[in-house]
Amino acid sequence: MSLNALKPVKVGLLGIGTVGGGTFTVLQRNQEEIRRRAGRGIEIAMVADLNTERAKEVVGNAAQVVADARAVIANPEIDVVVELIGGYGIAKALVLEAIAAGKHVVTANKALLAVHGTEIFAAAREKGVIVAFEAAVAGGIPIIKALREGLTANRVQWVAGIINGTTNFILSEMRDKGLDFDVVLKEAQRLGYAEADPTFDIEGVDAAHKATLLSAIAFGIPVQFDKAHVEGITQLSATDIKYAEQLGYRIKLLGIARRRDNGIELRTHPTLVPMSRLIANVEGAMNAVLVQGDAVGTTLYYGKGAGSEPTASAVVADLVDIARLIDAAPEARVPYLAFQPDSMSALPVLPLEQVQTSFYLRLRVADKAGVLANITGLLAEQGISIDAVIQREADQVSEGGQTDLIILTHETTEGGMNKAIAAMQALPTVLAPIVKLRKEELA
Amino acid sequence: MSLNALKPVKVGLLGIGTVGGGTFTVLQRNQEEIRRRAGRGIEIAMVADLNTERAKEVVGNAAQVVADARAVIANPEIDVVVELIGGYGIAKALVLEAIAAGKHVVTANKALLAVHGTEIFAAAREKGVIVAFEAAVAGGIPIIKALREGLTANRVQWVAGIINGTTNFILSEMRDKGLDFDVVLKEAQRLGYAEADPTFDIEGVDAAHKATLLSAIAFGIPVQFDKAHVEGITQLSATDIKYAEQLGYRIKLLGIARRRDNGIELRTHPTLVPMSRLIANVEGAMNAVLVQGDAVGTTLYYGKGAGSEPTASAVVADLVDIARLIDAAPEARVPYLAFQPDSMSALPVLPLEQVQTSFYLRLRVADKAGVLANITGLLAEQGISIDAVIQREADQVSEGGQTDLIILTHETTEGGMNKAIAAMQALPTVLAPIVKLRKEELA
Structure with missing residues (x-):
């Protein structure tokens, strides 16, 4: 396969702020390196931004600048639309319109995909186009x-x-x-x-x-x-x-x-x-x-995980993937959500009450005999076992016979912990709202 | 695309030791999950190992076991040959034969590719087959x-x-x-x-x-x-x-x-x-x-970076990639060495003398006035600037008026440092071979 045998991929950018500017800069600066990897050029042919002045300052004469994103989507020369507007509103409409127009889509928009992903991926599947989103999570980390x-x-x-x-x-x-x-x-x-x-x-x-x-x-x-x-x-x-x-x-x-x-x-x-x-x-x-x-x-x-060029690194990696697969059958592509659309899992997302973690609790208590016994008793009632207890005379609480009690628990359910906290909070010796934090060993 | 519309990919395993056994186990245990991702099944149809007894213990009736690796390569049903023999000898011959037979190849063999990669990738390109090697570096880390x-x-x-x-x-x-x-x-x-x-x-x-x-x-x-x-x-x-x-x-x-x-x-x-x-x-x-x-x-x-299943994780990921791309044109593939074969760089690998790093030096010296001045003078002669010097009365050298001198330098060439070390070593006050280590900030 010869380097210049394949037509360059033509890209339209919607939004040329921080990430869009970075994407333009990286594609310009490393175009030779990217072409040597991708086997074809990747060119930003059109940029849409409401602030056309700023957009022109960034791209110079290298690409056509328009105010209307729909002009990019309507351009039959454009293979891929990169959505960098953000949010659920106009970005959603434009992504769906780009898909409907048969464009592949690259987006950094986590909000849009986390909320409307099901609709967007279904539309993309219907039209046989790619929706790539490496930039949506953790910036440049692949x-x-x-x-x-x-x-x-x-x-x-x-x-x-x-x-x-x-x-x-x-x-x-x-x-x-x-x-x-x-x-x-x-x-x-x-x-x-x-x-x-x-x-x-x-x-x-x-x-x-x-x-x-x-x-x-x-x-x-x-x-x-x-x-x-x-x-x-x-x-x-x-x-x-x-x-x-x-x-x-x-x-x-x-x-x-x-x-x-x-x-x-x-x-x-x-x-x-x-x-x-x-x-x-x-x-x-x-x-x-x-x-x-x-x-x-x-x-x-x-x-x-953020910033102009790190995020652009992810956007451009998606563009290179698309450049490779643009002429291949859909079977060659990685499914939008990693699993084939007809093989998704029906496992439900669990309600918080059923989530299992270990906990860190901080209780401000009266510095009296029997307090700890009461508290540990209430935890035991919910079947919660204790990993460690420490008592701290923190600077701001060292006066007046008060102390901070820090409890680390073993794994239990959120629901059980909330019941135990409600019971502990009702004790007269517990003098302030109990602080609850979750703990993960990640081993 | 329906789940079972695509024929499963048939794999032949050469060698079923630690990594081969892991590959078999992971593909068996997670076959449903892998199929849901890949869009088709991946089946180990044949296993070659000189120890056919051990091989049969691992695979049971799930795959045909043979002693002769060439029987796997000759089998027209096999799409992908996984080489897990290791070394440069028979492994090289078998990989080249598998390529010549039009099989895609997955290998964990870093020695083979680091030494004979140019020949192997050229042969693979000629035959239009994939050679994948995620498992060759850092085990399961992609x-x-x-x-x-x-x-x-x-x-x-x-x-x-x-x-x-x-x-x-x-x-x-x-x-x-x-x-x-x-x-x-x-x-x-x-x-x-x-x-x-x-x-x-x-x-x-x-x-x-x-x-x-x-x-x-x-x-x-x-x-x-x-x-x-x-x-x-x-x-x-x-x-x-x-x-x-x-x-x-x-x-x-x-x-x-x-x-x-x-x-x-x-x-x-x-x-x-x-x-x-x-x-x-x-x-x-x-x-x-x-x-x-x-x-x-x-x-x-x-x-x-090693171990049975972590390395198998990389082997199987390569198999899934191949399963996706097996029917696609070569343009859809990622080049063997990341860059298109006709776009490789001519940058030479530099000889060690030209390598630039900073250094850690340890000199055992006589504990006398003027020693440090002599040493720093010799470093200065080679244009090497010093980042830090510490003197240590290490336990084992605290007697007899000897001391350890630790010097951290700024970046310099290996060649220059070697000259400076030769000169310092010749000083009568330098009492033992100088220890030289390289230092990297990695910032």
Whole structure:
């Protein structure tokens, strides 16, 4: 096969902000290297952005710039539409229109796919086009490819990832500097690690979107963001980060998908992780995903989870895959969600009450005889066994006969734990709302 | 596409030892899961092993067992031949015969491909068959896929990996327990982490084979094991591991391939790595590979680098890839060495003298005035600048007016360093052979 025998793949870009700009730059700078790999050129022929001035500054004369995304979709020369607008609104309409027009689609839009993936993949299958989304999870880390292709021999048991850089940056800072959430958030916003409206990041929604995609390709279930448990880091206190550290744990916001006999756990929440695990040492805005397969054991994938060129790296990798497969039969392609569409799993996403984890509890209690016996008795009533108990005279509670009681439990259900907490909370010796965090060994 | 519309892919296994047995087991246990992903079945139809008794014990009635590998290759029903014999001898002949017979080939044989890859890939290209080798590097970690497909957008700058579990286990033990190489090697052999003849592992040959493959797919150069610098861990002393630790470094056997303006560095040697890097914390028999790309930045891939099922995980992933592409045109395939065969790079592998690294030096010197001035003067003569110097009264040298001088240098060439060492060694105040280790920041 000669290098220039194959026509270049023509790409239309919808949105040329951070990731779009990076995609354009990387394709330009490395075009020769990419062509040598792909066996054909990949050219951005058209760019749509409402801000046509900015778009023209980025692309110069290299591509046609339009304000109307539909002009890109309508262009019969365009083979692939890259959607980098984000959100559920216009992005959804445009992706569906691109599919209807017979274009292959590459998108970095986790929100769109986690919520509307079933509709989008069905439409794409109908039209025989590819929808690729490596950039939607963990930026430049090829985790979608690893799960969909690299680990196909495995029955995946669980996936757990630091898949939101903003929150990992905030947690790293909180731990390093002993500061509270609000203070660090402001700093993160100043440094550009958090957006002006950081809600999606700090409330765990962005990580949960990505965890939803990971759950689908790990277990062959449809995307079901509506069933995901979503919990962010806004309630996390520096105190618990400090206590966790003293017990040998780091607190990370993890997106977790775990197979159980009766269903799939799909949850995003702050999690205590043993300090000795590599993933516990992933600091700042970096991302990392652990995958546990029955044959391969535990594997980890680490890198930049966001940013212009790291995300562009994933977009361009998808374009190269499409360039290779564009003339091949659909059978040659990897299924959208790793499993053939007619072979998806019916395993349900489990309700939170049935989720099993071990727990970290912090109780502010009166410093009296019998308090611990009462509390451990209530845990025992729910069949919850205790791994460790420590008592701490924290600075701010050392006066007035109060103390902090930290309890680590063995694995139990969320439902059982909630009952035990309700009972403990009712004790007169428990003086403040009980703090509950989940703990994962990830072994 | 209906699940059973496509004929299963028929596989012939050459060799059913550790990895072959794992491959059989994983394909049996997860056949339903694999079929749901691949869109067709993957069946081991024939197994060749000189030990037919053992082979029959493993496969039962599920596959035909023969002693003669050529009977597998001659069977027109077989689509893919999996070579798990190892070594350069009979394995090479059988792989070439399988290719000549029009079979696709999957192999875990890094030695064969690192040494004879050019001939094998040329033959495969001629016959239009796939040669897949995910299992040849880092066991179950999908690093070949990450480099060949996941990072196609990038101009790769360097790759550095812990790609030999035996030596990483030995180094971890030496550090943990402060023991010398020989003692730990015996323990590793007893535990099954090192083979009875551990030469290929401890002398760095196995890691260098894998680094050779990584260099080819990272930079698009042909496999050139004959140009690789190969250095093992047999000369490493517990003293240097301890000093490195005191300076904030761990010593790891790394396979490194780095792009320079005038060529590619390809080298395997013990390396000081800053303790704060994730890869410095990869312990025991685990593997990890760092890849630095110009768009994605630094990414890391971690997991089990050897063993029955982890390696089988990679073999089966290759089989699934082949199952998808078996009916597609060659253009749909990923090139053997990541770059199209007619677009390989002519960048030479640099001779060791031109390799650039920073260094750790340990000199046993007479404890006299002027010694340090003489030594630093000789380094300066070669244009080598010093990063840090520490003096240590190590236990065993604290008597008789001797001391250990540890010098960390900035980056320089190996050739320049060798000249400086020759000059320092000639000083009457330098009392023992100078220890030289390379250091990499991996940032």
